[in-house]
Structure formats: C-alpha cells, structure tokens
Amino acid sequence: EAGVTQFPSHSVIEKGQTxxxxxxxISGHDNLYWYRRVMxxxxxxxxxxxxxxxxxxxxMPNNRFLAERTGGTYSTLKVQPAELEDSGVYFxxxxxxxxxxxxEQFFGPGTRLTVL
Amino acid sequence: xxxxxxxxxEISVVEKEDVTLDCVYETRDTTYYLFWYKQPPSGExxxxxxxxxFDEQNEISGRYSWNFQKSTSSFNFTITASQxxxxxxxxxxxxxxxxRLAFGKGNQVVVIP
Numbered sequence: 001e002a003g004v005t006q007f008p009s010h011s012v013i014e015k016g017q018t019x020x021x022x023x024x025x026i027s028g029h030d031n032l033y034w035y036r037r038v039m040x041x042x043x044x045x046x047x048x049x050x051x052x053x054x055x056x057x058x059x060m061p062n063n064r065f066l067a068e069r070t071g072g073t074y075s076t077l078k079v080q081p082a083e084l085e086d087s088g089v090y091f092x093x094x095x096x097x098x099x100x101x102x103x104e105q106f107f108g109p110g111t112r113l114t115v116l
Numbered sequence: 117x118x119x120x121x122x123x124x125x126e127i128s129v130v131e132k133e134d135v136t137l138d139c140v141y142e143t144r145d146t147t148y149y150l151f152w153y154k155q156p157p158s159g160e161x162x163x164x165x166x167x168x169x170f171d172e173q174n175e176i177s178g179r180y181s182w183n184f185q186k187s188t189s190s191f192n193f194t195i196t197a198s199q200x201x202x203x204x205x206x207x208x209x210x211x212x213x214x215x216r217l218a219f220g221k222g223n224q225v226v227v228i229p
Contacts, residue, residue, distance in 0.1 A: 003160065031215070042120075043207065043219040056214055091161065095215065102211050104166055109159035116125040 002026070004108035006092050015035045018080040021111045025074070032075050033095075033105060034067060044064030046090075049075060050097060061086075062104040082115045089113070118212045120141050122220035129198050130228050137193045137223045139208030145169075148222075149211040150191045152182065155222070156204045167191065198227045 005024045013019050025032050034046040046065070047057040051072035062066070064083070069075040080085050089112050093105035117140040129135045141150065148169045153161040165175065165186050175182045179196045195202050205224050209217040 015163070033216075035217070035219075040221075041222050043217075045216040048214055048216065056216065059216070089159075093161075101167065102168075102215050104151070104163040104213070105217065106163065107153070107161035 004092055004094055004106050006108040006111050008111060010112045013082055015084055016081045017112055019082055019113060021077045021090050023075045023092030023108060026106055028106050029094035030097035031095040032069060033093040035091040036088050069111045084115050087113055118209050118210050118218040120208050120220035122208055122223050124223050126224040128226040128228060131200060132197050135195050135225060136199055137206055139220060140200055141192045141210045143188050143210060145212060151209040152193050153207045153209065154204045155207065200227050200229050203227045
C-alpha cells in the first residue's frame, strides 16, 4: 500500500512568487491534515480536511495560504505571494475516518520550501 | 492551551547504550491522547505509539518502552540497547480538538557505532 506522498520534495522560490504544494493521502483516508515546521520551531498544525470539506483551518497563518481538496482525494496548498517567513517544511498527513477520533496519522516526507 | 515540551535537543549515545527521551505536556482536557513519532532521514514521520489519558500502564515493544505518568504530565520514551538504525528525530505529540497534533520540538538521537 502506498504511503502519503508529497510533491515537490524541495522548492526554492523568490519572495513574491507563488508556489503550490501537493499531497496525495493514503487511498481511502478521508482525513487529511497539513502541518508546517519552521526552522528551530515545533511542527504546527495548519488545517484539516474531512473529505473535500475544511473541518478546521484555525492554524492557517494568513490569507496568503489557500488549501483545496477537490473531490476529496489529493490536496493542494498554495502560497501566494510567498514571504521569507514561509520557509520551512510542510507536512501532509492522512488518517481513516472512523467513529474513533484519534486514529494515528500517517505522514508524508514533507516539502521543504525555501523563500529567498 | 496544549503544549508539549521536549527539553533535550540532541542526544548522542554509543551503540548498545540506553537512551531516554523526556516529554512533558500541558492540557486542560481530562481525556487526551499522546503520541510518539520517529522521523528517519527519509523525512516522513513514522507512528510509534498512541496512549490515552486513562491508561497509565507502561508499554514495551521490543527495545522501545514508554513510561506514562499522569501525576507529572510526562510520557517518556526509552530505547534500550540502542542501534545505529535508531538514529533519527523523535517527536512527542498531544492530540486535541479534531485530532490536531501539538508537537514538541523533537529530540535528535545520534547513535555512534
């Protein structure tokens, strides 16, 4: 069974440009999460999808970040325009949707974003 | 607010030594779940264990063991007889809300052969 995949693995862009990160969850996982780790800091929650609906986007830093999950399969996270402080590693995770709220999340390898 | 503290940043041990990673958490919830994840050089976080707040039994899985003490809000992780393959970053996390995870900063474990 394929794990969570993320694309690209690395992205280097200049301030003001746009970048789109993609996450493919494990097949059949309706929960999809985005997290971010800025250098030297903790991994922080960004948002949570249940199927195609945003369940919780309280962790999104500002309106330069837009996440979508059309059709409830893969998800994209767009940063427009990118700023220096957006640099970090963006992780995607997925989990099964069951009656139990705290299923383990399966993480992808992350996308390392560098904004120059 | 939910908070997880992993005080040690990098820990180096010689192969076959034991290593203990400390995790202290803060939460106002009476029911909560704690997790440990391992991040090998490949980058993905690998799930190791989940523990709920009502189960204070220690757990052992091979060379890994976990000590959960609710009285001190700690969920410590020990690797016994460390091996080079154990070199990784280990994260402690607390689940809250709709299974959002609050992570500690992680412990970089370096096992020296």
